[in-house]
Amino acid sequence: MKNTQNIKDLPYRKNVSCILFKGKRYLLVQLADWEENWWKFPQGGVEENETKEQTIRRELLEELNILKFKIIAKSGQTNKYDWPEEIVLKRGLKWRGQDQNFYLVEYLGDESDVKITDPNEVRKFQWVTKQKLFNLINQKDKIFSGYGKVIKAIFDEYAKILS
Numbered sequence: 001m002k003n004t005q006n007i008k009d010l011p012y013r014k015n016v017s018c019i020l021f022k023g024k025r026y027l028l029v030q031l032a033d034w035e036e037n038w039w040k041f042p043q044g045g046v047e048e049n050e051t052k053e054q055t056i057r058r059e060l061l062e063e064l065n066i067l068k069f070k071i072i073a074k075s076g077q078t079n080k081y082d083w084p085e086e087i088v089l090k091r092g093l094k095w096r097g098q099d100q101n102f103y104l105v106e107y108l109g110d111e112s113d114v115k116i117t118d119p120n121e122v123r124k125f126q127w128v129t130k131q132k133l134f135n136l137i138n139q140k141d142k143i144f145s146g147y148g149k150v151i152k153a154i155f156d157e158y159a160k161i162l163s
Contacts, residue, residue, distance in 0.1 A: 068109035
């Protein structure tokens with residue numbers, strides 16, 4: 001087993017997060033192995049030989065049955081963070097944390113078509129307003145402490161699209 005110093009030598013997992021919106025509503029998910037109050041945008045790890053755009057397509061289909069969408073933009077904002085040691089161990093000592101890229105993704109289907117397709121991955125989802133969104137994503141915990149700040153910067157960056 002590696003010790004904490006060796007964990008710091010591991011690479012970061014490439015990840016994409018989809019700021020998925022339809023009109024003035026945003027889709028948030030709660031992953032099955034997260035705390036009950038943790039809400040984030042749909043996201044997933046980039047697999048080997050997969051582009052970030054391919055990851056978006058795969059994750060949205062696999063987790064939420066989402067087929068109809070348009071990638072609007074890739075944000076310049078990123079969120080790079082370390083996982084606690086127990087998560088690094090759970091993930092098989094492959095990565096020390098994640099390096100997230102954020103994409104604005106417009107949902108083109110009906111909200112009622114979104115369904116959890118993998119309950120082992122996603123526990124719940126909800127469509128929320130911008131105001132409610134920021135109340136839900138601002139957790140005060142050691143893993144996601146910078147997430148809300150990054151999302152706020154993206155909303156500032158793309159204010160005309162995400163108004």
